[in-house]
Amino acid sequence: MAHSTQTLEKGAAKAAPAAAVYSIRRPRSATAKKMFPYLLVGPAVLYLLAITLYPGLFAMYQSLFVVKFVNWSWAGLGNYTRIVQDREFWAALANTAIIGGLSLCLQTIIAMTVAFYCYRDPFVRGWRIVFLMPMLFMPSAVAFIWKLAFNDGRVISDLLMAIGLVSNNVDWLSSVWLARLTLIVADVWQWTPFLFIIFVGALQGQDEEIEEAARLDGASWGDIFWNISLPMMRPIIVVAVTLRGIDITTMFTNVYIMTQGTPGGATETMSYFIYRQGFRMFNFGYASAASVLMLLITIVIAQTIVKRAFKSGKS
Amino acid sequence: MASILLKNVVKSFGTFVGVQDMNLDVVDEEFLVLLGPSGCGKTTTMRMIAGLEHPTEGEIRIGDALMNDIDARDRDVAMVFQGYALYPNMSIYENIRFPLRMRQVPKAKHDDLIRRAAEMVELGPFLDRKPGALSGGQRQRAALARAIVRQPQVFLMDEPLSNLDAKLRASMRVQIKHMQRELKVTTVYVTHDQIEAMTLADRIVIMNKGVIQQIGTPDDIYSNPANTFVAGFIGSPPMNLIAGTAQSGTFSSAGVRVPCPANLSGNITLGIRPEDCQIGGDNLQGQVYGVEPTGDITYLTVRTANKNIEIKAGREFRAPIDSAISVGFDTSRLYFFGEDGSRVGVN
Known part of the structure; x- marks a missing residue:
């Protein structure tokens, strides 16, 4: 009995300071509580709206x-009807697709191959961040380096002569494909690490027990990659490639510095076309219409790819 | 079907020695269980047999072939992992089929083999599901099916039941044993659960700190433990180990007095199993510390000056806490261990 009384007293002693702690806090009004989260994200949202939404709406x-x-x-x-009849617009769209598409394919293949060969390497495990180096260079500096190297x-x-x-x-600017190649090389050099880091991270996160099980089932490293790693990485690959693809469609710096769209417009990408219309020929309305079209095309393609990839990944 | 031979096998990781000078002969078609606490080297031993780790020294043979330099994929062993290790992107059917595909088994045979394996583990209705849509027990059975489908020379099982709940574990245990008998495949099974070891094994290998403590049949290990480690590891609750001294045919410790072989003297540890004690007798005097009825049996803990002693009493036994109690030991089932922990006083 004495025992239980003691516990009760202890319990009471404990409860008292707890109550005191609660009473120190000033009760907050329900509205203030509700507003608090919006207050926290407010500045960031305002900033984003100011630099993306406002210019976007303005362009429209x-x-x-x-x-x-x-x-x-x-x-x-009127601007739109003129654009769809403009050969230069369609050429720029095709150039973007060709240069961007080839560059993206190369980047994906190189990044995946390198990631596959080294993802269990202890050095790569510990130091994968050093592979980001090319991405840390200023894009215009990279463009100038490649301009120097090629032209x-x-x-x-x-x-090559050596x-x-x-x-x-x-003369790299003398032929359509050589000029495009210089842009592709520069882009691949700078941005393959981005895909590599994502792919190597995904492979490193793969359950080692599953790899061991597959080894014992008789699979080679290649078998494991094709049958297990690759299908499991599918959503990650889709997202990474989509992000990179969106980025590539806005390729501007390299074109501006290295080729200026030459020879004969063969390297004029959409961004460069819009820039030329807006800031060289001062057709602002026309350039805005081209931007809006480009935005629509990018959204539709990206949305379709991501949606399809995740749908089939789920089933 | 094949025997496995480990000869003077050592595995060290840097300065840490995981397995020390291990010699082990697994007979063809035998079910051998490696038993020990975490970090005792049992899983490392199994991984060396699988080819997932390479021994630092020594030889590993499967059948007559030396395996040291043979890659895991060419050893013809199948392994069941603790975490199942099913391929999450494939259906159960494709999971079971994977080893057949990788080993170039003719395609025409696949379906038949897969269905037979699935039937053996009662997984027939779930073949088109993905692992994520199965329960733990079903996943474990799928992992088993994947292991048996290609009829390997050796099965390796690394704590395959430890992620399952107790009821499921008991039924899977029976299933595994039955399956092994039917397929007659040499099996090495790693566990830290002594009940699994006792129920499944033809022979048990008890390991501690990378060293084999004892190899024997479950009966042998239970009735003739080689040292205090084995004695304290096997049995539920495990054997009581009471430190004391032996002099002229009597072992004594605080509250304990039993006859012992006359040739024993000095510091000795007495071992007595909870089931070999009876209430009433003159070998142990102490106080009741705890009474735990479980239905079919009552566990009694008796406190002496040095130690608490566990006793299995009859199902009806009840006694108030702190009351005095005297206990008798079955003196034909006493074990004595020397200062180094090894068994002494055996004829």
Whole structure:
């Protein structure tokens, strides 16, 4: 009995300070409680709206006018009807698809191959961050380096001559495909690490017990990769490639610095086309309409790919 | 079907020695259980047989072939993992089929083999599901089916039941034993659960700190433990170990007095199993510390000056806490261990 009384007293002693602690806190009004989260994310949201949503809406609005600096005249869908008849627009779209598509394929294949060969390597496990180096360079610096290597400095030509692959200096801007190749090389060099880091991370996160089980079932490393790792990585691959793809469709810096769309517009990407229309020819309304079209195309393609990939991944 | 031979096998990880100078001969068609606490080297031993770890020294043979330099995929062993290790992207059917595909078994035979294996583990209705849609027990059976489907020379099972609940574990235990008898495949089974070891094994290998403590049949290990480690590991509750001294044919400790072989003297540890004690007698005097009725049996804990002694009393036994009690031992079932822990005083 004495025992139980003691516990009761102890319990009471414990409860008292707890109550005191609660009473220190000032009761907050229900509205203040509700507003608090919005207050926290508010600044970030405002900032994002100011730099993305406002210009976006402004571009949509502007695309309905013929704009010559301060003179705005209503055009309705006039800009759009002109654009779909503009050969240069379609050429830029095709160039973006060709350069971006090839670059994206190469990046994915290289990143996946390297990731497959080294994901269990202890050095790569500990130091995978160093593979991000090319991504840390300023894009314009990278473009200038490659411009120097291909065109102005002739480094690549000299190297090719040294190993006997070519006998004369190569003029990279003289041919459609060589010019495109320089853009692809520069993009692959800078952005393959992005995909590599994602792929290697996914492979490293794979359950080692599953790999061991497959080994004992008689699978080679290649079998494991094709039958188990790759299907399991599918959603990750889709997201990574989509992100990279969206990024590639806006390829501008390299084009601006390395080729300026030459030869004969063969390397003019959509971004460069829009830039040229807007800031060289001052057709602001026309450039805005092209931007809006590009945005729509990108959203539709990305949405379709991601949706399909995740649907079949689930079933 | 094959025998397995480990000869002077050592496995060290840096300075840590995981397995020390191990010699083990697993007979063809035998069910051998490696038993021991966590970190005793049992899983490392199994992984070396599988080819997932390479021995630092020594030889591993399966059948007559030396396996040291043979890759895991070429050893013709199948393993069941604790975490099942099913391929999450494939249906159960494809999971079971995977080893057949990888080993180039003719396609025409696949369906028949898969259905037979699935039937053996009663998994027929679930073949088109993915592992994520199955319960733990079903996943474990799928893992078993994947192991048996290609009729390997050796089965390795690494704590396959430890992720299951107690009831399921008991029924899977019976299933595994039955399956092994039917298939007659040499099996090495790793567990830290002595009940699994006792019920499944033809022979048990008890390991501690990378060293084999004893190899024997379950009966042998239960009735003739080689040292205090084995004695304290096997049995539920395990054997009581009471430190004391022996002098001229009598062992004594605080509250304990039993006859012992006359040739024993000095510091000795007495071992007595809870089931070999009876209420009433003159070998042990103490106080009741705890009474735990479980229905079919009552566990009694008696406190002496040095130690608490566990006793299995009759189902009806009840006694108030702190009351004095005297206990008798079955003196034909006493075990004595020397200072180094090994068994002494055996004829």
